Amino acid sequence: MEILPKEFYDRDTRTVARELLGCILVRVLDGGARLAVRITETEAYIGRMDKACHAYQYKRTPRTETLFAAPGISYIYLIYGMYHCLNFITERAGEPCGVLIRGAVPVQNRDIIAENRFGCKASELSAYQRRHFLDGPGKLCKGLALTRKENGLDLTKPPLYVCRGTSPRPEEVQVGKRIGVDYAQEAADFPWRFWFAAETPEEDEDDLF
DNA sequence: CTTCAGATGCTCT
DNA sequence: GAGCATCTGAAGA
Numbered sequence: 001m002e003i004l005p006k007e008f009y010d011r012d013t014r015t016v017a018r019e020l021l022g023c024i025l026v027r028v029l030d031g032g033a034r035l036a037v038r039i040t041e042t043e044a045y046i047g048r049m050d051k052a053c054h055a056y057q058y059k060r061t062p063r064t065e066t067l068f069a070a071p072g073i074s075y076i077y078l079i080y081g082m083y084h085c086l087n088f089i090t091e092r093a094g095e096p097c098g099v100l101i102r103g104a105v106p107v108q109n110r111d112i113i114a115e116n117r118f119g120c121k122a123s124e125l126s127a128y129q130r131r132h133f134l135d136g137p138g139k140l141c142k143g144l145a146l147t148r149k150e151n152g153l154d155l156t157k158p159p160l161y162v163c164r165g166t167s168p169r170p171e172e173v174q175v176g177k178r179i180g181v182d183y184a185q186e187a188a189d190f191p192w193r194f195w196f197a198a199e200t201p202e203e204d205e206d207d208l209f
Numbered sequence: 210c211t212t213c214a215g216a217t218g219c220t221c222t
Numbered sequence: 223g224a225g226c227a228t229c230t231g232a233a234g235a
Contacts, residue, residue: 043227052227063220080228081217087227100227138228180227 001163001208003156009071013090013097017044018194020088020099022167024107026209027144028159035113035144036209037134038165041103041195043178045087047096052184055096066152067096074160076141076151083138084147088155088162102179103135105198106143107205117143130200163209168196 004023009016020042027035047055047067054077055064066075067089075087075098087098106113110122117139118129125133134140141147146160153160178193 045227054227061221077227078219080226081219083228085227102227136228142229178227183225184227 001165004072004162004164006070006072006156009088009090009155010092011090013044013046013099014192016088016090017042017099017192018173019167020101020162021173021194021196023165024163024209025101025104025144026158026161026163027146029112029145030159033109033112034209035106036108036205037104037106037113037140037144038198039101039104039162040198041101041135041193043100043102043194044090044192045098045100046091046192049187050184050190051187052178052181052190053096053098053187058096064096067098068094069152072155074150074153074155076146076148078148079138084141085137086141086144086146086150100137101140102137102193103195104140105200106133107201108207108209110204113143116145133200168198172196 020039023039025037025039045053047053050056055067069089070093071090073089075089076084079085086101089098091097114122114125134143150160155162174195175191176193177189181188
């Protein structure tokens with residue numbers, strides 16, 4: 001399946017965020033196992049004008065340095081002392097922009113993802129756990145074993161890459177305010193969150209990624 | 210279903 | 223020292 005090229009990310013961040021819906025995020029573990037999820041929820045962050053962005057007005061600190069990197073790089077940071085958030089860098093190098101990956105559903109190696117996330121096999125999950133498998137940025141990183149060690153990776157090759165997937169139909173896509181940025185004044189109301197409803201499959205899909 | 214408190218450590222002032 | 227792009231379990235309705 002086609003890996004999204006660098007050029008995919010070198011566009012308006014909101015466009016990238018919307019088009020990432022349905023795409024397949026692949027995480028290759030050190031042991032070689034390939035975990036794959038379908039992206040269902042994203043948010044855009046645009047530093048030059050967005051008070052919710054870590055690099056608002058091009059603010060450069062050790063943490064935000066990755067946001068200034070080339071499009072198609074991972075940006076992963078620690079939040080609330082115990083969770084991680086995964087972003088993809090967008091727009092040309094020097095523009096501190098990215099897309100936060102807020103949610104996904106597992107499509108491959110569900111047992112390993114379930115082990116990372118809940119400490120048990122996928123078949124042992126409750127209906128509630130299955131419904132909330134990876135529906136949050138911290139949950140996604142936990143399930144895919146992503147930490148700051150994976151910050152700054154090239155998203156066009158292993159161990160972390162993204163493939164074109166089946167996009168939701170336009171009428172399935174929901175748009176709204178971003179989550180958890182109430183402090184950001186006018187930017188708190190920017191409709192830069194995109195998502196669609198996707199059922200968690202009962203079984204792994206075919207090994208195409 | 211809902212609200213709510215607590216966890217926990219890094220980042221920047 | 224304050225705040226944070228979050229999550230969980232417990233308790234209530």
